[in-house]
Amino acid sequence: MVNKICILGLGYIGLPTASIFATNGFDVVGVDTNPQVIETVNRGGIHIQEPGLQTLVQAAVKSGRLRAALEVESADVFIIAVPTPVTKDKRADLTFVRNAGHMIAPVLQRGNLVVLESTSPPGTCERILKPVLEESGQQAGKDFGLAYCPERVIPGRTMRELIQNDRVVGGIDRLSAEAASKLYKVFVEGKIQLTDCTTAEMVKLMENTYRDVNIALSNELAMLCEEMGISAWEVVELANLHPRVNIHLPGPGVGGHCIAVDPWFIVERFPSLANMINLGRTINDSMPLHVVKRLQTILDGISSPRVAVLGVSFKGNIDDARSTPALPVIWGLEQAGIGFTIYDPHVRDFEYELSTLQEALTGADCILLLTDHDEFKFLYPQELGKLMRRQIVFDTRNILGHELWRQCGFTVFRLGVGGLEKVNINQEKVIS
Ligand SMILES: NC(=O)c1ccc[n+]([C@@H]2O[C@H](COP(=O)([O-])OP(=O)(O)OC[C@H]3O[C@@H](n4cnc5c(N)ncnc54)[C@H](O)[C@@H]3O)[C@@H](O)[C@H]2O)c1
Structure with missing residues (x-):
């Protein structure tokens, strides 16, 4: 039975997630390494802009079910929503995930569930997080559950999409996946699909990679149309009238911490195979x-x-x-x-x-x-x-x-x- 949830990382993903769990009756402690974030959240404020978030955080803090802290506390479930940036040489920086694992390990108890939500290279749960958590002396899949549940929301619509989107939950074993699925079912109205950790990691990366490569195609079209003296916007609009075509729109580049980052996590692991993904990023x-x-x-x-x-x-x-x-x-x-x-x-x-x-x-x-x-x-x-x-x-x-x-x-x-x-x-x- 889950009563207390500890969420590590109170950013664009962690804070909305923490406040949704809190307003659904769980005792939630949100942990962040930034003292300003702790101070802001504990007085019911927010440090990021997201429609609907302020009201929810205020309600959650006022109800006494959400509080923020610098230190991890023992809990039934740990959710990790820390950054996974890409380094200058286009490699995943998993320092924050490792640190989060090290913070959880000392308080990890038998029967706990750890869920990684941060977008991660394939194999992160199995090869990076699991060994760190097992420094506690306990074994993933035997003593504690470990699952990967990627976040698929879009900034600006996070509050709605957290609830309505379908989810993919990958477990280190079937029991972990089922435990994580049961947890998210408390507020998720979309379908929850179960799989293994690495497949779930790859699903998340491929969703954004598909969009990145599609945008690259459109950007190439934009440059071609400029040469031809026609409009790429019109080409895309007319081509998309075809029932099986969905070309994205061109633009001045792809940014943010998802679409412009996630494809590199695949390229990093398989540089000689991921040629199209690499080219899309380059364009x-x-x-x-x-x-x-x-x-x-x-x-x-x-x-x-x-x-x-x-x-x-x-x-x-x-x-x-x-x-x-x-x-x-x-x-x-x-x-x-x-x-x-x-x-x-x-x-x-x-x-x-x-x-x-x-x-x-x-x-x-x-x-x-x-x-x-x-x-x-x-x-x-x-x-x-x-x-x-x-x-x-x-x-x-x-x-x-x-x-x-x-x-x-x-x-x-x-x-x-x-x-x-x-x-x-x-x-x-x-x-x-
Ligand atoms: N922002 C989005 O829309 C979005 C969408 C899908 C997936 N994601 C993924 O979710 C993850 C989190 O993204 P975000 O946008 O919420 O990041 P963010 O930078 O907004 O927030 C992360 C927070 O984690 C804190 N932090 C860092 N290390 C910590 C630790 N060891 N313990 C506790 N807190 C720690 C930071 O201080 C920060 O406040 C990333 O992997 C990102 O790729 C983000």
């Missing part, structure tokens, strides 16, 4: 440079150009700018000697200074739209144009009402669209 990682090169062409002839970068989070409507493709774009701007200001209505934490929209646009020659935040769809170009030195926009997400922007005097460029339009430096639109 997507080349997109920021492609955006900068295209921008250089757009701004050709303008002296001391300045660009207003709109959006730096790795995807729309979230505050998360970790591993965002906006960062290599900005490095490229710096290298190319293009001045820039940055505006993002969601992001609070970023390596570069953020401005208000008005500050960012004042005196700019060009808007470079990198993220598909909903707010950007409703920008009113006539007013914005008045602030700018030149009215040029480069939309890498194809979200603006381009006709309206043109009517308001803007020259519009889109990623994936071959340019019929060119800007001359006197701001006259030239149709070639």
